Amino acid sequence: MKTFKYRVDREEVTIYFPETEDDLAGFRRFLNAAPRVIGLDTETTGLRIYSRGFRCRLVQFGDAREAWVLQADRFRAEIIRALARPELRFVAHNAPFDLLVLDRVGLASLEDLGPRVFDTYILAHLCDPRTDRDGGAGLKLKQLAAVYVDNDAADTQDGLNSIFLEMYRAWKKTVSRDEIQAWQQTHAKKPHTAYGFTHIAIDHPLYVTYAGLDVVYTARLLAELGLLIKGAGLTKLAQFEHRVQLITTHQQRRGLLIDVEYTKTLAGRLEEEAETYRHVAKGYGVDNVNSTRQVIEALRGMGEVWSDKTDTGNPAVGKEVLLPMADLNKDWQRVGVRDPNPLADAIVRAKRAEKWKESYAVPFLTDRDENDRIHPSIKSLAARTARMSVSGPPLQQLPSGDWTIRRAVLADPGHLIVAADYSAVEMRVLAALADVREMKRLIAEGADLHTATAIMVYGQDVWDAATPKQRKRMRSLMKTVGFGKVYGGGATGLSKQSGLPYADVKNAVDRYDVVYPEIPAYGRLLQRQAAYKGGAVYTPVGRRLPLDRDRAYAATNYVVQSSARDVLAQALCRIDDAGMSHLVLLPVHDELVCQAPAGEAEEVIREIGRLMETTVRDVFIQSEPEVYGRSWGAGYMSPDDRASLDAA
DNA sequence: ACGATCACG
């Protein structure tokens, strides 16, 4: 047996690396010691659990003083036995990853192990949800260990980096160009990291030491954060978040079926489109449509003048600038107010085709498993507001104005994609939390909120005299202003964002505050509370949301966005209670994308929609169920498109 | 590593 020593917070810890069956006696003694929560971690060949060739190399167990680093292949039976002991509880940092690894390679099932694993990430997020970039301590193991365990905690990933780089360089000298290219193709992001984690000697002292340290840090973190959670009265919320996370981890394992033939054709078509417009742009001297410098230069050369700036003060050449130059509106339709600039037109089209291909179509194909399913990573507790995030691929961000990308995602055979979304959930939550009298009355009456607001703002007389087109415009403005209120914005930003005249927006915003005076009052209340509660606001479930000093006006948005997220998270639990969790594919902020057997799709989504519905402080949060079709895209097609697809 | 851009709710 190899052993390694390391100091953590001035105490010596021992890392054991068994090499023979006899070496496992100490490991068994370790497990049999006084009942406590045991740190758990895995080292794998990469982060893509469902890709070909993925392997789990090490499984680590540990407490505050010692770690046991077990080779996954050599001691497979021992690991399975340890993880299956029902009296043992474990703690991991970012538990979904390790749970899915162990599940994937057959060392423990998600069903058995999942309910017995704590996650220090969850506890840390409840204490302070900010990443380092966001002005907080951060939520990575190393960052948390430095704050709560040991100032000098090792960055175990970073520490291996130089070794991995060296290994990778050496390897590259021994193999052909083709082999290197093939490796870079499959590991485009960080080829040397991927190479290192796959090939480093399994008994490499630093690899083993760092593998062991991670569980020691995690075990110590649990002790520290556990006390903080208990002291803050957040035990119930922590339990809730663990349950929500386990539900989304099941969704991640289930994944979504990809229509491979369709997606290949789509990727090809997008590439052709991109190439066509890149070619046009080249004719105007833009070799690279993604180079802002080239684009600015070429457009100026054509005599275009614009004043839009980026946050850093540079000239902006996003689609807000380019579409008007191409005489196109937000829906990409000709406006007819100027001669379209052919370069601006080519750039927006080339960039959109590239974006759709590289961010969506290609990842659908490369990330899929042997059953053509993608398994996006779902972080159930991600944003500062606790909103969920989905990555790899980013399924919460697929284009919604066009069905072609979503068409690539299919329901399982014999099933249909169904979905239910909340109607204006953030407005309803705001009405409830700020106790907005008139808004609550309108919701209770079942009125269309934005229409009713327009009537209140403009007056019944004006509304009655208005043409349908004018009414539509007034309703749309109220919707925009409503969002602006939820986001804490003012007339300037709203006018810019919506493209509507400043005077109209300013007038609407002022009237909005008169009609719903509780909203600005609530914002002031939250900011007062934050001032004497350490610069943070608290949601009704007791979640702490730190504010940025210079952006205290965001308080309302934080509380509303966070509470709306909790509405959806609670719905996931009710659906789970009802035994319908296996039908939920993906949460998307205010909707659940599901699948249901084709014969009962209508009833199933109606029931899921019913389970989603709830009340927040006696304000009804309504949902709308819908049957899409064989693909996710079916829900985004015009009736004509859908009909012609059904015919085919 | 960071800014710019673009995709979503």
Add this chain to the structure above:
DNA sequence: ACGTACGTGATCGTG
């Protein structure tokens, strides 16, 4: 006193 648009993830170019 005034006014502030909120939260994400992925890709590409640039230094």
